[in-house]
Amino acid sequence: xxxxxxxxxxxxxxxxxxxxxxxxxxxxxxxxxxxxxxxxxxxxxxxxxxxxxxxxxxxxxxxxxxxxxxxxxxxxxxxxxxxxxxxxxxxxxxxxxxxxxxxxxxxxxxxxxxxxxxxxxxxxxxxxxxxxxxxxxxxxxxxxxxxxxxxxxxxxxxxxxxxxxxxxxxxxxxxxxxxxxxxxxxxxxxxxxxxxxxxxxxxxxxxxxx
Numbered sequence: 591x592x593x594x595x596x597x598x599x600x601x602x603x604x605x606x607x608x609x610x611x612x613x614x615x616x617x618x619x620x621x622x623x624x625x626x627x628x629x630x631x632x633x634x635x636x637x638x639x640x641x642x643x644x645x646x647x648x649x650x651x652x653x654x655x656x657x658x659x660x661x662x663x664x665x666x667x668x669x670x671x672x673x674x675x676x677x678x679x680x681x682x683x684x685x686x687x688x689x690x691x692x693x694x695x696x697x698x699x700x701x702x703x704x705x706x707x708x709x710x711x712x713x714x715x716x717x718x719x720x721x722x723x724x725x726x727x728x729x730x731x732x733x734x735x736x737x738x739x740x741x742x743x744x745x746x747x748x749x750x751x752x753x754x755x756x757x758x759x760x761x762x763x764x765x766x767x768x769x770x771x772x773x774x775x776x777x778x779x780x781x782x783x784x785x786x787x788x789x790x791x792x793x794x795x796x797x798x799x800x
Contacts, residue, residue: 592795593761594768596648596747597775597787599627605782606637610644612788613795615768618648618672621662626779627772631665638666648672648692653679656686663687670710677708684709692747700736707744713770715749731756737764754789761797769794 597609598618609617619634620627629637638647646669649662653675662668672692673680684691691709696702696717704712716732731751748766753774760766773779775786 593766593797594747595791595794596768596770597645597772597782597790598648598650598770599625599772599776599780600637600782601627601629601633601780602782603637603640604784605787606640608782608784608787609791610641612791614645614787614791616648616670617645618650618770618772619666619668620650621654621658622650622652631662634662635666646670654683656683659683659687672713680709694749697732697736700740703736703740704742707742707746711745711747711768712742713747713749715770716751734760734763737766741765752790754786754793757790758793758797761794 594615596616596618597614599620600606600609600617606617619629621631622628647666648670649668650672651659654673659671668689670690670692671683671687672694673683674694677693680691680693692711692713693709694713694715695704697714698717714732732748745767747768747770748760748764749770751774752760752769752771757769761769771790775782775790777783
């Protein structure tokens with residue numbers, strides 16, 4: 591089965607259309623105002639309406655309250671909620687909104703790798719630097735060797751510093767079933783490069799795990 595691909599941080603039509611054309615499995619909208627890829631629910635709705643069907647829509651939230659998620663869903667129908675929060679909060683959000691939830695897990699050492707998944711999927715990414723203003727999307731690369739022979743009994747996704755030139759090697763090294771990219775397919779912060787999107791998706795879908 592091909593490796594799944596999520597293109598995150600969509601802000602404009604050209605990037606969104608490239609994801610649809612080249613077969614991304616998921617597109618991500620960032621609802622965190624400290625990110626250069628931040629969009630309002632209204633802006634995400636306009637992009638999402640450019641096609642019926644296509645990639646599943648993922649909304650990224652950082653420690654959100656119920657009201658902010660509810661307000662967002664009134665504007666844009668999301669298929670998945672990706673959140674930075676505690677396990678308990680993640681379970682509450684899944685029950686409250688009835689949508690699949692992906693939970694981000696920052697990793698610095700092998701001991702940080704999760705042993706269980708309280709929701710539908712874990713997103714494994716590098717721990718942000720101490721001076722970071724956001725928990726993810728910092729273009730840091732995860733040390734892939736930490737994931738060698740890690741075979742969790744749950745769905746997960748690899749993120750962190752991936753790009754067109756590294757994604758196939760990352761998949762071969764980690765056996766990741768899915769990958770997430772944002773800055774690695776951009777020509778400027780928040781502005782996607784359609785050619786890079788096409789190449790990234792092709793390389794990921796054709797990669798073979800170790």
